[in-house]
Amino acid sequence: MLKDKIKSLAKAYKEEVIQNRRHLHSHPELSYQEFETAKFVKSKLEEIGIESLEQKATTGWTALIKGKNPDKKVIALRADMDALPIIEANEVSYKSQNPGVMHACGHDAHTASLLGAAKILNEVKDQFEGTIKLIFQPGEEVAPGGASYMIKDGALNNPRPNGIIGQHVMPFIPAGKVGFRQGIYMASADELYVTVKGKGGHGAMPETLIDPVLIASHMIVALQQVISRAASPKIPSVLSFGRVEALGATNVIPNEVKIQGTFRTLNEEWRAKAHQKMLQIAKGIVEGMGGEVDFEIRKGYPFLQNDPELTARATEAAREYLGEENVIDLDIWMAAEDFAYYSQEIDGCFYRLGTRNEAKGIVSGVHTPTFDIEEDALEIGAGLMAWLAVAELQKA
Numbered sequence: 001m002l003k004d005k006i007k008s009l010a011k012a013y014k015e016e017v018i019q020n021r022r023h024l025h026s027h028p029e030l031s032y033q034e035f036e037t038a039k040f041v042k043s044k045l046e047e048i049g050i051e052s053l054e055q056k057a058t059t060g061w062t063a064l065i066k067g068k069n070p071d072k073k074v075i076a077l078r079a080d081m082d083a084l085p086i087i088e089a090n091e092v093s094y095k096s097q098n099p100g101v102m103h104a105c106g107h108d109a110h111t112a113s114l115l116g117a118a119k120i121l122n123e124v125k126d127q128f129e130g131t132i133k134l135i136f137q138p139g140e141e142v143a144p145g146g147a148s149y150m151i152k153d154g155a156l157n158n159p160r161p162n163g164i165i166g167q168h169v170m171p172f173i174p175a176g177k178v179g180f181r182q183g184i185y186m187a188s189a190d191e192l193y194v195t196v197k198g199k200g201g202h203g204a205m206p207e208t209l210i211d212p213v214l215i216a217s218h219m220i221v222a223l224q225q226v227i228s229r230a231a232s233p234k235i236p237s238v239l240s241f242g243r244v245e246a247l248g249a250t251n252v253i254p255n256e257v258k259i260q261g262t263f264r265t266l267n268e269e270w271r272a273k274a275h276q277k278m279l280q281i282a283k284g285i286v287e288g289m290g291g292e293v294d295f296e297i298r299k300g301y302p303f304l305q306n307d308p309e310l311t312a313r314a315t316e317a318a319r320e321y322l323g324e325e326n327v328i329d330l331d332i333w334m335a336a337e338d339f340a341y342y343s344q345e346i347d348g349c350f351y352r353l354g355t356r357n358e359a360k361g362i363v364s365g366v367h368t369p370t371f372d373i374e375e376d377a378l379e380i381g382a383g384l385m386a387w388l389a390v391a392e393l394q395k396a
C-alpha cells in the first residue's frame with residue numbers, strides 16, 4: 001500500500017530531514033533575505049532529481065512533481081523559510097550562527113519537512129495520478145507577507161493547484177500528534193501606529209498646555225469600546241496596545257505621544273468597519289480635548305479560513321496515517337499567518353504538527369529565545385505531508 005510505502009520512506013529519511021533542519025536552524029536568515037536558504041533548498045531539490053524549479057519572489061521557489069496523468073489534479077504543499085530577529089538562548093549543537101537571528105517559529109522544520117516530503121513523493125511518483133506543486137516561500141513573518149509576493153509572481157498559476165496544504169509546528173501539542181480545524185482558524189492582524197499631538201511644557205502649568213499624555217490615555221481607554229460595544233459578541237476581536245511612548249519627565253509634558261498596537265479579528269466585513277470606528281473614536285476624543293491625532297492602520301494578513309471539505313478529507317487521511325487518537329481538533333488561534341493569502345485564492349488546509357516534549361523540557365512558545373522542537377516529529381512532518389498530498393489526489 002502506498003501509505004505504508006510513504007511511512008517507511010519517512011522513517012528511512014528521518015535522519016536526513018533532521019540534519020537539514022539543523023543546518024537551516026544554525027543558518028537562519030531574516031524575512032526577504034533568505035538567499036543562502038534558497039540556495040540550500042535549490043541544491044537539495046536538484047539532488048533529489050526534481051527539475052522544473054521556478055524562482056519566485058526573489059528568494060522563493062516553486063517546483064513540480066508529476067505523477068501519472070499529471071493534468072488530472074494539482075495539489076500544492078507550502079513551506080515558509082524565514083527566521084526572526086531573536087537572540088537564541090538554547091545551548092545546542094545546531095545553535096544559530098547568525099547573531100541576533102533565530103528560527104524561533106519553526107520555519108526551519110517546515111522547510112526541512114517539505115524537502116523530505118519532496119524526496120518521498122519523487123520516489124513514489126509512478127504510484128499516484130496528478131501533480132504536486134512545492135512552494136517554498138520567503139517572508140512569512142513580515143507584512144505584507146511572502147505569500148502575497150509569491151501569488152503576485154504567479155506561484156498559483158501554470159498549473160493552478162486545486163488546493164493547498166500548509167503545516168506549522170505547534171509547541172502546545174505533544175510530538176506524535178497533529179491538529180486540524182475546519183473553517184475559520186486564524187485571525188487577520190493589522191498594525192496600529194498612532195501619534196497624539198498636543199502642546200508640551202512645564203508640568204506645573206497645565207493650563208498653558210495641551211497634554212497629549214492625558215489625551216492618549218483617554219483615547220486608549222475609549223478605543224476598547226470598539227471591542228466591547230461596536231463588535232458583535234459573536235465575532236472574536238482583540239485590540240491591544242503594546243507600546244506607549246511619552247518622552248517627558250516628572251515635570252515635563254511632551255509635545256506628542258506615540259502609540260503602537262494590534263487589531264485582530266475573524267471577519268473581513270467587521271474588520272473594515274472596525275477600522276472606521278477606531279478612526280472615528282480616536283479623532284473624537286483627541287480633537288474634543290484640543291489635540292490632533294495621526295492614526296495609521298497598516299493592514300496585515302487577512303483571516304485564515306480552512307476549506308471545510310479539503311480539511312475534512314485531510315483530517316481523515318491524517319487519521320488513517322497516524323491513528324484516530326493522534327489527530328486532535330484545534331481551537332481558534334488569534335495569531336495571523338500569511339498562508340491566509342493562498343486560502344483566499346484556492347481551497348486551503350493549514351494544520352499543526354505537534355512538537356512538544358515535556359520530558360526533554362521542549363515547551364517554549366514560538367517567537368521566544370528558548371523555542372525548540374522535538375525532532376522526532378519531523379518523521380511525521382515529512383511523511384504526513386507527502387501522504388496528505390497523495391491522499392487528496394487519490395480522492396479526486
Ligand SMILES: [Zn+2]
Nearest residue numbers: 105141366367
Ligand atoms: Zn512566527
Ligand SMILES: [Zn+2]
Nearest residue numbers: 105107140168
Ligand atoms: Zn510561523
